[in-house]
Amino acid sequence: MRYVSTRGQAPIRDFSGVLLAGLAEDGGLYMPEQWPEFSASDWRAMRGLTYPELAARVMAPFTAGAIDFETLREMCQAAYAGFAHPAIVPLVQLDHELFTQELFHGPTLAFKDLAMQLLGRLFDHVLRQQDRRVTIVGATSGDTGSAAIEACRDRERLEVVILHPLGRTSEVQRRQMTTVLSPNIANLAVEGTFDDCQDLVKAMFADAPFRDDMQLSAVNSINWARVAAQIPYYVASALALGAPDREVAFAVPTGNFGNVLAAWAARRMGLPIVRLAVGSNHNDILSRFLGANDMSVRGVTPSLSPSMDIQVSSNFERLLFELLGRDATATAALMTGFRREGRMAVPDAVWRDATSLFHGLTLDDAATSAEIRRLHDQAGYLADPHTAIGISAARAARIPGVPMVAMATAHPAKFPDAIRAATGLTPPLPEHLADLYQRPERYRVVANRLDAVEDAVRGAVLKNAA
Template sequence: MEYISTRGNVEARGFIDTVLMGLADDGGLMVPVQIPQISAETLAEWRGLSFQELFLEIFSYYTNDEIPYDDLKKMVNTSYANFRAPEVAPLHKVNDSLYVLELFHGPTFAFKDVALQFMGELYSYIAKVRGEIIHILGATSGDTGAAAIAGVRGKEGIKICILHPHNKVSKVQELQMTTVDDANVLNLSVNGTFDDCQQAIKELFADLDFKGRYHLRAINSINFVRILAQTVYYFHAYLQLPADIGKINISVPSGNFGNIFSGYLAQRMGLPIGKLIIATNENNILERFVLTGEYKPGNFVGTHSPSMDIQVASNFERYLYYLLGEDAVKLSAYMSLLKTDGKITVEGELLDQVQKDFGALGVKNQQCLDIIGKYEQEYGYLLDPHTACGIAAYEACSTPEDITVTFATAHPAKFDESIALTGIQQEFPEPISRLFSLPQHMTVVENDLEQIVGELKAFF
């Protein structure tokens, strides 16, 4: 298996070199030269595997044996040893047509733990076997930062800097990042939006001299290994359902298109997914793209689901590459158009294909709260606001005959500001309650690349 850039100007790389590159050197995103096909027979053989065993099976198609099996197995087992659920991601039946895959049983109570606990182990392994210096640089709308820091804090040979938008993440998300006092962790709180943080990251990775001199590595979903690790739980969800289930729909809260693209990859690999449903909030660029074919960033809106308060979905480029028939020239032309005109439009057969691939719903703030109240009252099941958006999208885009799995992307305690608006009082898990008594460690900076670079140089 080799990996190439969506924009076609990077020499094919192996698995580890792809991990280390993160954002492709030509500004594109790395993708596999071909997507492995999983037969129905193989899928049946995987039924009954543990999450860890399934992870090893799927990764074996992508790693080219660059990591000895025993080393990979040790990393996987270490990554998921501290999850609170033995299944890693248990499947909860809500009613006859709806299941919820709980992805919040990792150390930071969010779905990002599933990929980032492994990425922390992987980067640590690469640092040791290759003698590499690993300086991780990432941006977060809330959950990636905490999960990334939890994955690498205190690890030898690794430093991590995370940018987050100042006062635009939940208090628990902020505390999970900023109460970490390890010497290898730097939190920069940027006076701006997540899109501003993400743009700074992209500019720094695009500066190949700076990237090389400071050994920058990516932990955001621009890194293909994040996408691949998330693909595992799509297979895991399906394989927990009855063997005769047929095709299922999957509703995914998604702001940056990474999680939903993992589902698209799983579907392309052969997982029987009927429709992937994109759940967004009032920052609804993805819903507008699916409904109209226009991809155009709009005005930022603060919502009850802040991890999806995103206008520029960085993983959208990967999907567009496949939509355009894996034509890097066409893809590059579209991305140039986005830069010059501020939008991309697809029409005709391309739009028809988009609407075959996805359903979508941009959930309004009050609708999100109403769903939280409804499911707590009717089923005794408390949803975080992002999962509530996923449930609202399930209700809008599925029929009663469909079987739909909605991803629960975070524990509700991470977003008590939103839950409290419904009148529901919840009890915090002890690890989250403890955060409020700890001192914080972060540096507030302006949305200014020069100032951010200065902080990075001093840290690295």
């Protein structure tokens, strides 16, 4: 399998090259040169497989030519061995034809673990093969950072520096990052928003001398491997509900668009997915685009669902590339204009194509709290704010006769204040995190400037090289 940049000016790479590169040199995102497709009989043959086996089967076409199947299968077995639920990604029925798929049974209680636990092993394998070290830099709005840190801590060939927006994550999210004191881990609290953190990461990749000197790589969903590792759980729930012989639909609480893009990829590979609902909080650029072709940046304001406090959804570029018929020149022009002007003039035909599959819903904090309370009162289900938004989007976009699955992206214990305000309950942290509030923290506050962040990254890497 070979990969091309959405902007057409970066080298074509294999899976190992894309894994280590992260962001393409031209500022674009890597995509498969050709999409693998499974037949109906292929999908049926996957029914009943354990999740690690299924994940290896689904991901194998993407790693072909770089990692052999047996090695990939062993990595998948190891990646998911420590998850708290034997099904790894269990389905829970909430109502007639309405389900939630729990993606939070990994070590950091968020869906990011499903990709990160595998990515840590993929990095180890490829870096050993090439006898290299890399510095992973990532931006997080809450969950990516802790999942990356947990997956990459103490790995001898990886330095990890995570940027998070100062004061804009939940306390549990912050502490899950800042209490990991492994020598290869550094946390930077940026005086800005998640979008600022994301822009700083992209700027570091665009600074060629710095990128080469620090041997940068990425674990955000700008890295194709992250998206590829999220496709299997959509396959798992679709097969459990009757696919490929029955149509299915999904609803996803979405900030950076990577999670729902993985669902779109599963559809592109042949699953009969007929609707994708996108749930947003009041930072609702994606819902505004789907509702009125309004892709314009507004200020980011804090919410009960901080992992979605985003206005620039990086992975939308991948969908745009596909909707434009893989026209890299047109994609680059639209994205460059968007970054310059804060508004994207998406052609009406492309917008209509998007809305034939994607539906958007916006929930403000009051409605999110009401949804958490309703789910608990009516279904006895405790949902974190992100999941509650996804379930609300699922109910709004249901198609009669088609099972709808809302993705439960985080454990409610990660957001105790929001849960307590809505239900009066305080969900306890699992045993392995029970002392989280007593653990010492380590992080550095940095200005929202590229030079300040690059100095901090360089300092962290050189400290460990000394």
